[in-house]
Amino acid sequence: MPIQEILLNIFFxxxxxxxxxxxxxxxxxxxxxxxxxxxxxxxxxxxxxxxxMRADFILVAQVLIYVGGILVLIIFxxxxxxxxxxxxxxxxxxxxxxxxxxxxxxxxxxxxxALSYRWERAAxxxxxxxxxxxxxxxxxxxxxxxxxxxxxxxxxxxxxxxGFVRCAVAARGQGGEAQARFRLERGVLKESVWQWxxxxxxxxxxxxxxxxxxxxxxxxxxxxxxxxxxxxxIEDFEGETAWVAFGSQGEGAAADFVSERGLTKSIGSAFMGxxxxxxxxxxxxxxAALVGAAYLAxxxxxxxx
Amino acid sequence: xxxTAIMPVETGLWDAVLYGDWYVSxxxxxxxxxxxVNFIAVYAGVNTLMERKIAARMQARIxxxxxxxxxxxxxxxxxxxxxxxxxIIPRNADHLLFRLAPYVVFGGSFAAWVALPFTxxxxxxxxxxxxxxxxxxxxxxxxxxxxxxxxxxxxxxLFGAMRSAAQIVSYEVPVGITLLGMLLMYGTLNMQExxxxxxxxxxxGFLTDWHGGIFSWGLFRHPPFTILAFLVYxxxxxxxxxxxxxxxxxxxxxxxxxxxTEYSGMRFSFFFLAEYANMFVVAAIATTFFLGGxxxxxxxxVGRTFLVSxxxxxxxxxxxxxxxxxxxMMWLRWTLPRYRVDQLMDLCWKKLTPVAFIxxxxxxxxxxxxxxxxxxxxxALAALGLLVSKEVARAEPVxxxxxxxxxx
Amino acid sequence: MTDYLxxxxxxxxxxxxxxxxxxLGLYTIVTRKNAVSVLMGVELVxxxxxxxxxxxxxxxxxRGIHGSMFTIFVILLxxxxxxxxxxxxxxxxxxxxxxxxxxxxxxxE
Amino acid sequence: MYFDYANILVYLxxxxxxxxxxxxxxxxxxRQRPDPEKLATYExxxxxxxxxxIQFNVRFYIIALIFLIFDVExxxxxxxxxVFRQAGLLAFIEMGVFLAILGVxxxxxxxxxxxxxxxxxxxxxxxPSREGR
Numbered sequence: 045m046p047i048q049e050i051l052l053n054i055f056f057x058x059x060x061x062x063x064x065x066x067x068x069x070x071x072x073x074x075x076x077x078x079x080x081x082x083x084x085x086x087x088x089x090x091x092x093x094x095x096x097m098r099a100d101f102i103l104v105a106q107v108l109i110y111v112g113g114i115l116v117l118i119i120f121x122x123x124x125x126x127x128x129x130x131x132x133x134x135x136x137x138x139x140x141x142x143x144x145x146x147x148x149x150x151x152x153x154x155x156x157x158a159l160s161y162r163w164e165r166a167a168x169x170x171x172x173x174x175x176x177x178x179x180x181x182x183x184x185x186x187x188x189x190x191x192x193x194x195x196x197x198x199x200x201x202x203x204x205x206x207g208f209v210r211c212a213v214a215a216r217g218q219g220g221e222a223q224a225r226f227r228l229e230r231g232v233l234k235e236s237v238w239q240w241x242x243x244x245x246x247x248x249x250x251x252x253x254x255x256x257x258x259x260x261x262x263x264x265x266x267x268x269x270x271x272x273x274x275x276x277x278i279e280d281f282e283g284e285t286a287w288v289a290f291g292s293q294g295e296g297a298a299a300d301f302v303s304e305r306g307l308t309k310s311i312g313s314a315f316m317g318x319x320x321x322x323x324x325x326x327x328x329x330x331x332a333a334l335v336g337a338a339y340l341a342x343x344x345x346x347x348x349x
Numbered sequence: 350x351x352x353t354a355i356m357p358v359e360t361g362l363w364d365a366v367l368y369g370d371w372y373v374s375x376x377x378x379x380x381x382x383x384x385x386v387n388f389i390a391v392y393a394g395v396n397t398l399m400e401r402k403i404a405a406r407m408q409a410r411i412x413x414x415x416x417x418x419x420x421x422x423x424x425x426x427x428x429x430x431x432x433x434x435x436x437i438i439p440r441n442a443d444h445l446l447f448r449l450a451p452y453v454v455f456g457g458s459f460a461a462w463v464a465l466p467f468t469x470x471x472x473x474x475x476x477x478x479x480x481x482x483x484x485x486x487x488x489x490x491x492x493x494x495x496x497x498x499x500x501x502x503x504x505x506x507l508f509g510a511m512r513s514a515a516q517i518v519s520y521e522v523p524v525g526i527t528l529l530g531m532l533l534m535y536g537t538l539n540m541q542e543x544x545x546x547x548x549x550x551x552x553x554g555f556l557t558d559w560h561g562g563i564f565s566w567g568l569f570r571h572p573p574f575t576i577l578a579f580l581v582y583x584x585x586x587x588x589x590x591x592x593x594x595x596x597x598x599x600x601x602x603x604x605x606x607x608x609x610t611e612y613s614g615m616r617f618s619f620f621f622l623a624e625y626a627n628m629f630v631v632a633a634i635a636t637t638f639f640l641g642g643x644x645x646x647x648x649x650x651v652g653r654t655f656l657v658s659x660x661x662x663x664x665x666x667x668x669x670x671x672x673x674x675x676x677x678m679m680w681l682r683w684t685l686p687r688y689r690v691d692q693l694m695d696l697c698w699k700k701l702t703p704v705a706f707i708x709x710x711x712x713x714x715x716x717x718x719x720x721x722x723x724x725x726x727x728x729a730l731a732a733l734g735l736l737v738s739k740e741v742a743r744a745e746p747v748x749x750x751x752x753x754x755x756x757x
Numbered sequence: 758m759t760d761y762l763x764x765x766x767x768x769x770x771x772x773x774x775x776x777x778x779x780x781l782g783l784y785t786i787v788t789r790k791n792a793v794s795v796l797m798g799v800e801l802v803x804x805x806x807x808x809x810x811x812x813x814x815x816x817x818x819x820r821g822i823h824g825s826m827f828t829i830f831v832i833l834l835x836x837x838x839x840x841x842x843x844x845x846x847x848x849x850x851x852x853x854x855x856x857x858x859x860x861x862x863x864x865x866e
Numbered sequence: 867m868y869f870d871y872a873n874i875l876v877y878l879x880x881x882x883x884x885x886x887x888x889x890x891x892x893x894x895x896x897r898q899r900p901d902p903e904k905l906a907t908y909e910x911x912x913x914x915x916x917x918x919x920i921q922f923n924v925r926f927y928i929i930a931l932i933f934l935i936f937d938v939e940x941x942x943x944x945x946x947x948x949v950f951r952q953a954g955l956l957a958f959i960e961m962g963v964f965l966a967i968l969g970v971x972x973x974x975x976x977x978x979x980x981x982x983x984x985x986x987x988x989x990x991x992x993x994p995s996r997e998g999r
Binding site: 077078081084088100101104105107108110113115116118120123196233269305306308 | 374443446447453476477478482484485486488489492493495496499506511514518522750
């Protein structure tokens with residue numbers, strides 16, 4: 045395994061340990077303020093997990109709202125709901141063996157489900173048939189693409205999160221030495237029409253996976269944000285096939301994938317698009333929470349006086 | 350020394366770590382990081398000297414004079430003194446949290462430095478959520494302060510911490526709303542791109558390709574509103590760093606020293622360092638959003654290579670602007686008297702926040718419809734002029750009486 | 758086993774972690790008497806759910822950013838929930854002098 | 867993208883190492899003269915009465931509450947600013963509605979006096995020991 049993978053794994057386990065340790069401290073600490081500060085560790089570790097998952101906006105939202113807002117509110121509430129006589133700010137709990145047992149059972153059930161289910165990983169691929177040279181049967185090509193980490197597929201029209209995409213072409217019924225050539229086109233909006241121009245090309249030799257099917261993989265990295273289309277063709281000593289595109293072709297055709305750094309823009313567009321109504325409802329909810337909570341808290345000020 | 354970490358604005362280098370010479374990149378990170386930690390320490394030390402010298406100057410004193418020529422090495426002596434001071438953890442303290450708190454406070458203010466755009470194309474970390482990240486990690490400081498205050502087991506510390514937390518979170522609201530308004534013009538959260546965006550443009554968005562130098566900076570894009578936004582941001586930022594005139598949490602005459610009353614020696618000095626680091630972060634955000642970041646003030650009128658390399662030139666301009674804003678903070682400390690708590694909250698919620706809201710709306714209108722923004726700007730200028738002239742006409746010498754209610 | 762420990766399977770690892778967080782939160786909710794602690798348990802549970810949402814969104818192909826959007830809405834709702842719940846807890850405290858959840862039934866009288 | 871996160875992580879580790887290192891150096895360099903008086907809580911020479919963990923006034927909570935609501939609002943408005951130009955009129959109107967609804971909330975708490983820090987001034991005067999309660 046490459047050292048980078050090991051580093052990522054170490055990173056994951058370190059923060060998983062922080063999260064679990066913090067969670068245990070929240071659950072069993074006898075001192076409520078210590079519980080609250082243990083929650084800080086959990087929230088930060090979960091934020092680090094979002095970083096691990098490349099969800100940058102969620103990372104900062106987690107830190108900004110949970111750590112900077114909710115946790116401060118919780119600590120304030122702790123300070124507000126304890127008497128002068130509670131020397132250690134005790135935090136009683138009633139741990140029965142039944143509770144521990146039930147929770148352990150639940151954990152093992154959840155973990156078993158998560159580990160045993162075969163999560164779908166590969167992206168849906170697109171099949172195409174191209175005419176080959178005279179006298180030969182047509183070649184069937186299968187095109188697919190994955191994120192830079194090589195583990196997560198990208199669907200047509202999907203998003204590549206860190207400017208690194210791998211395109212793959214698999215050819216069936218093709219013999220002999222061959223190589224694939226990938227062509228990436230970048231879209232630029234000119235007078236509200238997408239203009240496509242060649243951006244980069246890559247080559248890859250076919251690796252013989254099994255008799256009859258061969259696979260070649262080309263990778264493109266450091267892609268600036270924007271929409272892209274890619275196409276591939278197969279070249280061998282005797283000639284070459286036509287370009288085969290992954291998505292639909294034509295002047296106004298949609299992009300195969302969009303390169304983005306981070307989630308912020310996608311989230312912004314989603315707020316303007318499919319999540320318009322929930323977004324506005326959130327403002328109503330916040331209004332209700334503000335008015336309601338201020339009302340409840342204010343009552344106490346008057347009673348105190 | 351930053352060679353490995355220099356990258357073009359539009360691409361990341363993460364794949365160098367994952368797929369390339371990762372150890373070279375890691376080494377680069379460590380070196381850059383080491384440099385910045387030391388820079389913060391030295392910067393804070395020099396800042397203390399600067400602050401004492403400015404204070405002395407304003408009070409017609411000499412200030413530190415014994416160590417080094419004109420006292421210029423006083424900060425080293427101070428650092429040594431802090432190092433050898435006894436480290437006391439009070440009997441009543443919660444030992445674990447008491448030891449952890451400096452890490453949280455210092456880490457929170459230090460982590461914000463990672464996203465600052467020091468020069469064209471070089472930040473320690475070029476992040477797509479740059480400014481939001483800075484706001485987020487800075488809010489960890491609040492938790493650290495509460496931790497310090499509570500774990501000290503002292504009433505002074507706890508009062509100071511609660512006040513400090515209430516003040517910092519309150520002033521985060523005008524800061525956030527103001528920055529939102531500015532972001533409407535830049536359309537990105539990336540600190541590098543924000544700086545870059547101020548190279549061209551100006552005048553209510555009419556002039557998109559104009560290299561206006563200082564007039565292309567965020568400060569003069571939508572004149573009365575962006576300037577107001579700068580004032581709101583700077584005031585609120587000052588309050589977030591708990592500096593005078595907003596130093597209620599550590600008001601010496603009321604609360605001894607606020608949340609770090611019980612801390613001593615080296616452990617105390619980290620709160621101190623964090624405060625200075627925070628001042629710099631506030632100044633750096635103001636520089637990036639309003640003063641053009643690392644851009645020189647005269648646009649393309651003067652060639653951009655009077656310093657050895659364009660990268661160093663960027664560092665020079667960025668640092669000059671930041672240090673100027675930090676200097677103004679010190680200046681204000683010895684000029685303005687302290688606010689009362691109720692005045693403080695009043696200023697935040699009833700003045701800065703509504704103004705920030707109006708700014709946000711006005712800049713939004715201006716970016717969406719340039720002519721409308723211009724008309725709004727003229728109207729606002731007229732209203733301001735009217736207000737000022739009325740105030741001047743009404744003004745009569747008033748002898749300010751000291752506050753009668755020192756409570757709260 | 759090593760397949761999972763040093764793995765190419767971040768999704769499974771994250772799911773197990775979030776299951777652990779969920780169970781810890783549940784345990785906190787069930788056993789704590791103090792209402793503020795119960796709220797902390799709720800936050801743990803919400804965080805566990807958020808990790809799941811984002812993991813599915815990022816590691817399963819073709820799901821777009823809907824999982825991430827859900828996470829954002831959960832965080833927003835958590836903020837509103839915490840504000841109101843803590844206001845209620847403070848109200849209970851002012852009335853009864855304690856914030857134990859098993860004493861909140863005094864409100865019946 | 868991982869690069870930048872790795873960067874932040876390294877910076878945090880070096881910062882923690884910096885603190886730890888200087889504390890250790892300090893421990894080696896300095897002299898220790900333990901004294902029970904030094905360990906007492908600092909209260910200007912007075913004997914400490916009661917513990918420090920006392921209960922606070924609810925207005926701290928109200929301020930934090932209003933802050934939280936606005937913090938959430940600011941956090942969701944940030945992605946809006948990045949697409950403001952492309953989305954055009956729709957984004958503008960949507961945000962106008964969003965801000966107007968929250969403006970109502972702000973006006974409400976203002977009108978009801980929740981933004982006043984000294985609303986219980988009279989009470990504070992009658993009970994001098996209430997500072998901070």
